[in-house]
Amino acid sequence: MATQKITLAKGLNMGLRKAMEDDPKVLLMGEDVGKLGGVFRITDGLQKDFGEDRVIDSPLAESGIVGTAVGMAMRGYRPVVEIQFDGFVYPAYDQIVCQVAKIHFRSQGRVKMPMVIRIPFGGGIGAVEHHSESPEAQFAHTPGLKVVACSNPVDGYWMMQQAIACDDPVIFLEPKRQYHADKAELDESATPEPLFTSRIVRAGTDLTLLAYGPTVKTAMKAAEAAATEGRSIEVIDLRTLSPLDMAPVLDSVRRTGRAVVTHEAHVNLGLGAELSARITEECFYSLEAPVLRVGGFDTPYPPSRIEEDFLPDLDRVLDAVDRSWEF
Amino acid sequence: MATQKITLAKGLNMGLRKAMEDDPKVLLMGEDVGKLGGVFRITDGLQKDFGEDRVIDSPLAESGIVGTAVGMAMRGYRPVVEIQFDGFVYPAYDQIVCQVAKIHFRSQGRVKMPMVIRIPFGGGIGAVEHHSESPEAQFAHTPGLKVVACSNPVDGYWMMQQAIACDDPVIFLEPKRQYHADKAELDESATPEPLFTSRIVRAGTDLTLLAYGPTVKTAMKAAEAAATEGRSIEVIDLRTLSPLDMAPVLDSVRRTGRAVVTHEAHVNLGLGAELSARITEECFYSLEAPVLRVGGFDTPYPPSRIEEDFLPDLDRVLDAVDRSWEF
């Protein structure tokens, strides 16, 4: 099969389409996912091709969307729901953490909950309040949920299908800033890596830089910039946030002796905290410096005119790399 | 004023009463807080004495409770809302993280949000699902909220009044297992420590043990048990979870070189993760061992017959102490 150059938005769209073709039980639901194809057009064309019964525009109520999806899953469907923006997932929070996450456990495995909750997340798009947040830590703290974040078009295509095929509920985070940013070559005949694995996206020897979703690009740029100064940075795209795939991370840190984590979520109790705790516990004698964290500050997401100051960027990542060195 | 021996339930009740006497703007609202005095009787007698306008039984809707409390606060009241059990706070999650936490920021300080959200939390009472959870990490991750946990009757009395007097929204966590457990001597004429401070509750030299809410008692027992083996453990009752009061913690760890954190919340992305990350960052060269964490496992809260296996207990804390030593 020929390869093609696609954006992340296209990769996700193709992944959804493929999953719907492969399994008639896959349903999409959300606000504006039908005729409009979603405000980001990720479901573009799918209602036209699969009908209103499979691509369902819902009333404007997130708890209702997730709660009815629970019932559909109980009836044997595999619902994929779209939350329009990160900041609007909270009305559904109760259904997600008390029902979606727990029904398999509650029923001692008798009731499966194969649901994907898609959330465009992260900032940098110049939006108003609630449109730029990073809620992943709260979901990763909740047993019963799996949480993944894609960072590029090819992963978007494969991870979406894998998440839909997974028999557990998956919170699927899509870096909205990247939707239409860069294109990549997709080979549909390739064999993807498993869903819940992290990936070294740039090999290095001096420091391990951990990122996911939107910060992977920043991390790659930081590694390039550091290389010009003779520092060899290994970049890992975590891809899975719960479970964490610690093996490649620990292996890397044992080699490099230093780690920096970067994400857009608030630093306080963000994924960086957990990674720091685990890395320190497992690599105590290998560490030359404490694990440093570069994230969103511990303030509400600010007005968009200063959002780039809130978000971790190349310079702040490099600054942390420097600080790690100086320890 | 003579001192009296009181339970935690009584201390909280007296604290609420005092706050209501001192400030007519203080209102209580929640499910069953009126005639019944709450399912734990924390508001016992208050409706009788302050009337139905100040102690308000609400319709059964947590988002409604918190959302209307936001409006009351805007009108100049100081609402104290009760969430009946930890696991029922999630329907109000959206109002808490998107509104309560952000209105002061959104309005550039023009609108204050002096609200207290009381949550009986933690397990060990043999209850059914959703009645034994520890949701603190999710709130502590949210900028704009302050989060405190009391551990004893005297703190219950003072911290409640201080939280109500605070101009910021405070998530007030009450260890329900302790409500009627132990009595302590209350001197109402004493001067309490400030609300957002941690406290060394047992001095020690060999290891710093951090706890809050229900695990403080466990930590004290662990320190006693360790003492019989000649190990001197310093126990800190964190009291405030957001902001964290790191100064006494860091000072302690610099002296002891070892730290263990214990809480009932899931270990993954629990407060222990943040404490580990910060301690490691600040005390890198003082640490003899990585910060170890003893918490609820990363499973949903289990059926009550095995909840004591889920919850951190004396033995598991001592085991972590041992592991810290062996590093």
Place this chain on the structure above:
Amino acid sequence: MTQQSPGGAQSDTPGFGPDLVEVFGPSQQDGGPELIQLLTPEGERVHHHEFDQDFSAEELRGFYRDMVLTRRIDTEATALQRHGELGIWAQLLGQEAAQIGAGRALRPQDYVFPTYREHGVAWCRGVDPLRLLGLFRGVDQGGWDPAANNFALYTIVIGAQTLHATGYAMGVQRDGDVGTGDPDRDTAVVAHFGDGASSQGDVNEAFIFAASYNAPVVFFCQNNQWAISEPIERQSRIPLYQRALGFGFPGVRVDGNDVLATYAVTKAALQRARDGQGPTLVEAYTYRMGAHTTTDDPTRYRLSNDVESWKLKDPIARVEVYLRRNGLADDDFLASIQAEADELGHTLREGCKSMPDPQALSMFDHVYAEETDELRAQREGYAAYLETFEGSH
């Protein structure tokens, strides 16, 4: 007091028409004129222009038996809790007719989403009552297989299950199992919830989704007048069944202490759903005769007078009177049911006491359908830790 009572002083502002409170009056102790009844508290058979139907002697005796046995489950469980065998128990005393009426109206393919008090419905579905006890004993969180009886697990977060029911019903639509005319295929879904739960956003969103998609779901609300200590008036100032009117589907109020009426009305609502005519709200007007749960103390908030007056409306007594008066049941029959109840009580007692505690390590099971290495490591770590104790003992 700053609150104005509804229907208070009229102003001369232009009209919005009367409030519904004025049209229907506030909720009344006797359920008001809209209450659908087929059997009075005195055991008299009355007729209703729309919901009347004939009942065979066998059916009537069946209702009686189910209610007596359900009540026995409840009393037994309450006693077991007092003896420390259960952590807590949510009593259904007084709500037997509402639950048996609703439960008996189901067909096998229908699916039920209960709250935490539907022991009678569970009984009708064939769920082993011992499994209900397991949850309240704390050995599991619902030990029955939902698929075996089309009876979901109890849901403790109030109202959440109404959305699950609606979504399930949307699945039924997608399977084409509505409106085919095939009585063994057309499927209805029932969501149980309480008067208190009716205030939750989730319940109202369920109404919206069900109306929007015309889903085959029956919202069955047991208005037992109380949400723990809060009277129904805190949740609604008009009769609860009228809530449905605001969402564009029918609501009815049935005497929830009348098993015949509850059965007839539920059956009709289920058939509406199966026929593809969409959702219905059934308000079963009843009374919580016991405490909210065994840890509750209702003397703190309600008058024993009220309870006394509701005793006269006992759901079982009226059927017994009717059966006897019409020669449909004799002493032998009644004694045989009592014997069956005693037998059931005995089985439950013994079964409950001998119910084993779960293994500690079972808490790591079923967190995921596809287990994670992370959790496996946690389980193994804890297993190894536990073994250090075994060794030391």
Place this chain on the structure above:
Amino acid sequence: MTQQSPGGAQSDTPGFGPDLVEVFGPSQQDGGPELIQLLTPEGERVHHHEFDQDFSAEELRGFYRDMVLTRRIDTEATALQRHGELGIWAQLLGQEAAQIGAGRALRPQDYVFPTYREHGVAWCRGVDPLRLLGLFRGVDQGGWDPAANNFALYTIVIGAQTLHATGYAMGVQRDGDVGTGDPDRDTAVVAHFGDGASSQGDVNEAFIFAASYNAPVVFFCQNNQWAISEPIERQSRIPLYQRALGFGFPGVRVDGNDVLATYAVTKAALQRARDGQGPTLVEAYTYRMGAHTTTDDPTRYRLSNDVESWKLKDPIARVEVYLRRNGLADDDFLASIQAEADELGHTLREGCKSMPDPQALSMFDHVYAEETDELRAQREGYAAYLETFEGSH
């Protein structure tokens, strides 16, 4: 297609009475017979048996002026967005009458909780429109002082503010500011929300709390027929104003393109609230003539025919016709309003372009009323970091 259309094939199951869908019929393009109107699209003054009132020439010209200026704010902001000066803009085109009618009916002590599109109401409250632009430019999240105009900040999470309004109204009750008869004291609260928002749990919970406490709040729903790409039929299969009936308080549907009717109905609903008669739902039946926001593309989901037919109901044109026809406004007057609008447009353009960006460090301000050491340290750390760049430049 598995969904059954409401009001479809009748079965012979016993009756629940007709569905409300059958009683009222589905939502109609023209608003149906229940639509309250005082001024037709053709500019004819019609009378209503309950909500009629006289308007002075000055009042009428005032409505006209407000609507023209509000529309100008909207067009200006839309243009500014196209020129990159705003990140996004939520247009109110077509909803001017609904907003000016609702805004003008307020008294100073009343309090308004808007959603994100109430630029016309803001105008009536005296909020500087430049402050509205600030939010959409991304320099702040609402730069006005809510207390200065009793106009809360915009709320973007749809529906959340309806609970705030209800709670505020409960505060008003506690202050004794209802039903005193003192026109300068009695206070009403207004919650604005859209047809889409009506599906949120929060909005329905607000109805419940408001009914339960009989709070002095007016729920003002601008049914502009669309929630982004979803038509009103997805949210409700009966006219939206009837939602209130299910909660036991009155609902009315007013022609939201008729400023006179909207004013009269809102005024009456507010007075009901101030008098202590509790909540009312006002559905202003209107149409979103523009896109949802400047980033939306409505051609993907709706017919230009519909838009054309609504153009004939333009809220400003009908007042202009009426004013002219009745000699209440001449060319000079209309020209003077145009001049005022041009002036306003100019001020907005210049003001917007010269609106300074916030300081980066301001993001650490006002997170708390009582700042934490933690955050102070974070601010100082970032300040020091920024200084390293200043040095290097």
